[in-house]
Amino acid sequence: MGSLESGSTASLKRDPVLRSSSSLSGRTDRSTFLQRQRSRFSRFFLFKKLDYLQWICTVAVFLFFVVLFQMFLPGSVVEKPIKTLRDEEFSSGDLFFLKEYGILDFGDDIRFEPSKVLEKFRRDAGELNLSYAFNRTTLRYPHRKPQLALVLADLLVDSQQLLMVTVAAALQEIGYEIQVYSLEGGPMHGIWRNLGVPVSIVQACDRADVTVDWLNYDGILVNSFEAKDMFSCFVQEPFKSLPLVWTIHERALATRLRNYTSNRQIELLNDWKKAFNRSTVVIFPNYVLSMMYSTFDTGNFFVIPGSPAEAWKIDTRVKSEKDYLRAKMGYGPEDIVVTIVGSELLYRGLWLEHSIVLRALLPLLEDFSSDDNSLSHLEIIVLSGDPTSNYSLAVEAIAINLKYPSGVVKHVPMDTDADNVLTASDVVIYGSFAEEQSFPDILIKAMCLEKPIIAPDLSTIRKYVDDRVSGYLFPKGNVKVLSQAISQVISKGKLSPLAHNMASLGRVTAKNLLVSECVEGYALLLENILRLPSEVALPKAITEIPANLKERWQWHLFDSVSDLKNSNTTTRSYSFLDKFEEQWYRTQLERSAPVIAADDSFVYSIWLEEKRTEMENARKRREEEELKDRSEQYHGNWDEIYRNAKRADRAKNVLHERDEGELERTGQPLCIYEPYFGEGAWPFLHHTSLYRGIGLSTKGRRRRADDIDAPSRLSLLNNPYYRDILGDFGAYFAIANRIDRLHKNAWIGFGSWRATARMASLSRAAENALLHAVQTKRHGDALYFWVRMDMDPRNSLQLDFWSFCDAINAGNCKFAFSETLKKMYGLKHDLESLPPMPQDGDTWSVMQSWALPTKSFLEFVMFSRMFVDALDSQMYHEHHSSGHCYLSLSKDKHCYSRLLELLVNVWAYHSARRMVYVNPETGAMHEQHRFKNRRGHMWVKWFSHATVKSMDEDLAEEADTDRSLRRRWLWPSTGEVFWHGVFERERNRRHQEKEKRKQKSKEKLDRMRRRNKQKVIGKFVKPPPEDDDTGSSKTTVLIGNSR
Secondary structure, eight states: OOOHHHHSSOOOOOOHHHHHHHHHHTOOOOOHHHHHHHHHHHHHHHHHTOOHHHHHHHHHHHHHHHHHHHHTSSSOSOSSOOOOOOHHHHTTSBOTTHHHHTOOOOOTTOOOOOHHHHHHHHHHHHHHHHHHHHSSOOOOOOOBOOEEEEEESOOOOSHHHHHHHHHHHHHHHTTOEEEEEESSOOTHHHHHHHTTOOEEEOOOTTSTTOOOOGGGOSEEEEESGGGGGGHHHHTSTTSTTSOEEEEOOOSHHHHHHHHHHHTTOHHHHHHHHHHHHHOSEEEESSHHHHHHTGGGOSSOEEEOOOOSHHHHHHHTSOTTHHHHHHHHTTOOTTOEEEEEEOOSSOOTTHHHHHHHHHHHHGGGGGGSOOOTTOSOOEEEEEEOSOTTSOHHHHHHHHHHHTTOOTTTEEEEOHHHHHHHHHHHOSEEEEOOOSOOSSOOHHHHHHHHTTOOEEEEOOHHHHTTOOBTTTBEEEOTTBHHHHHHHHHHHEETTEEOHHHHHHHHHHHHHHHTTTHHHHHHHHHHHHHHHOOOOTTBOOOOOGGGSOHHHHSSOOGGGGTTOSOTTOOOHHHHHHHHHHHHHHHHHHHHHHHHSOOOOSOHHHHHHHHHHHHHHHHHHHHHHHHHHHHHHHSOOOOOOHHHHHHHHHHHHHHHTTOOOOOHHHHHHHTOSEEEEEEEOSGGGGGGSOOSTTEEEEESSSTTOOTTSOOEEHHHHOGGGGSHHHHHHHTHHHHHHHHHTTGGGTOOSSEEEEOOHHHHHTTOSOOHHHHHHHHHHHHTTSSSSEEEEOSBSTTOTTOTTOOOHHHHHHHTTTTOHHHHHHHHHHHHHTOOSOOOOOOOOOOSSOOOBOTTOEEEEHHHHHHHHHHHHHHHHHHHHHHHHHHHHHSOOTTSSSOOTTTTHHHHHTHHHHHHHHTTOEEEEEOTTTOOEEEESOHHHHTTTOOHHHHSHHHHHHHHHHHHHHHHHOTTOOSOOSGGGGSOOOOHHHHHHHHHHHHHHHHHHHHHHHHHHHHHHSOOOOOOOOEEOOOOOOOTTTOOOOOOOEEOOOO
């Protein structure tokens, strides 16, 4: 064929006049004949009235089109000097020698490598092994299955639902439990129910009635970008750290994101970026799609090849559509249409690959007549590129160079009409020699359309296509073998029987292609990103997935669905994006614009009236101030001013507006506090006067609510490490710190918002029963709780107290308790220091939902502060540096919060408190672990108030006297530091201040007594009144002092 430069431009014939003039211009003699020739040449231009500018423009336009032709090729044709190629070399067969010339570039360097995700998997695996080395023991108690939440945009029937049903069925077989949440209903509800998966219809998380505790799940799977509204849940605390896998199948968002970038819609672009950044892993079904979204790749993109989208789309097509499309495109029923397809990526060697395939198709022209009246014609379509490129010029130049008849070869952009072109085709040739990372989607589409395919023997194609069985394979770049393959597929102007057999078998192969890779890919991904707690059973190995679940998509589950063909995912995707943009802009306007009432005239009249009132009041105040300045004012003496100032200072801290909830709580005997962290917990908090929220973070507090800011009461909670590791105990310490300034009720309670999400909070009847029991002192100094351990989902085997504690703490609960109590009480010898918690048929409290007398609560906090300090001293260094502790099998920022969850049971049992269970629905009360059953089991001596109080005073004295101690010590930061020495020091300080004030008063009186008074110089004597008739003048008498 030769190079494109030498063969694509035809030789230009010069005009004889121009040729003579050019030859004459090279001579040096000045004969008259030469002058006569030049004058004729001049007269030619003058008489023809040609303008020199026209010639210059003609040359410029020609050069412009040459440059434009080179620019719109997929890559630079020649980037370095190319040796001349002989036609014998080109047709010799193997074209790999072209790489030596720098011409043939198969695009092997264009690859997507999820290096950051793979590196994270390796790093997490190394840290997991390291944690096993750190742990004293590594025990797992398989008491429940791992829980997964699958979030869908809707329940309409489409290929994405088929993929997720297939994956969910396989995951169930290896031990996962799945719950489906959908924003909309649909016919898929019945299919999921038949699969044994519960389905719930929820609303977007910006609604106030969303009541899903996502912490109940070990991982979240989000399918499709149309479920974007649910991300407002997952970007909030406390759901921010949950593993989230987002699967994106659509290209519509990639196209729209490019529009956002070009239109500089930065805020809308950032809104989508937040969703991409929040995802732990973003999954794409092919590598090309991941590159289309590469702008938003923060290192969490991953590809799991395999999708039934192409097979689903073809399965819903009408078979008679082929004849209609061929007639529409101008092809006759006897014509042979060969379509050349390739990689969706553009690279420099693409034009040359197409020229190789076209060269191999040249012998077919001999079997077809070039007469227009013939019934059979050869039609070749090059399906590649996009509508914006000018690749058609390159295809046309190649066809002309290979001497194809005009109109036989034409180019069609892939994004324009790929489905219709493939439907109308008879043979599909994959003309790209680039090593693909997964099986090309375009070939899956062609095989599903039952078209015989001819493809190079690339590794990803050879793995799934059997040569001469489901397709025809040829060595990459070998024109000779490619020509032989084409001649066996198309014989004498018709498709051969071999081609029909390959097409039929290829369709069966393509319908369930890459199912195993897809199912195993999801299972392997979840195995790498999920960090299951110690009470959760590990899923089975991937190799144990049944063969029938990973060999074919679950088509049979969709046989009963009637509207299988009524779903157009592309149209639906663009419609969703339009609605999303409209809603997003409306939300932005509502946030930026002031709130306007429905009746504008009414609001305007109120505004005018208020403005007039303010102006009138300002005028009156100004007049009063002016009159005040003109008249004498009594300011009082200095003592009165001082007393008024002190009175104002004392009243300044109590002059705040009290809402209805605070006023109602004043007269109640009980107040239940609900600790929470982040906006995700807001929907689960109560709004009645019996409850009051306490935010563990200032940033996540509810607006316009009477909630307590815990960090402002306990500065330790400003440290994120201790805020996470203490959990609800951080709220306990914050409230107990100077409790008389905040809590003025006789009883205090705490409720977990997670218990509310589990429907285990107190009903109205239970609240009344608890208040009545508290007011009547029915059980005296008792611990009331309403969430039972034997009904906890983590305790499905009904374990005893210490076994359950071990199960949720990696088997090290008893060891941690024992070591902590030894350190807390200062026991040097190796004794058994685990308090007994007998199994007597009763139950215990979990989930931090209980109530106590306020005095007993302060005693419990006193004990808990010392316990937490002793626990922290033995775990801080390892956990703070590596994130691992022996109470968890992996990194866990809530290391010993599960152990502290059960601490109130140990304290209440061994401090001889009654323990009463309150039924959260009916309010019925049942005393647990009665005193007569506790005899011989309680450690009253170690948990009595006197013992705990003396230990607390000893720690306070150490912290107060040794202020220069530089060691890290948690206990002083968890609350008040008080002992009798502090009281003595405060009394002495007040006594010293009182003595100083007395001394100052005494000195002041002494100064006043010794002060010299100024002597009177003289007095003014008022003269007597004079008579008017005398007319005598007034006299002034100055009487001096006599000496």
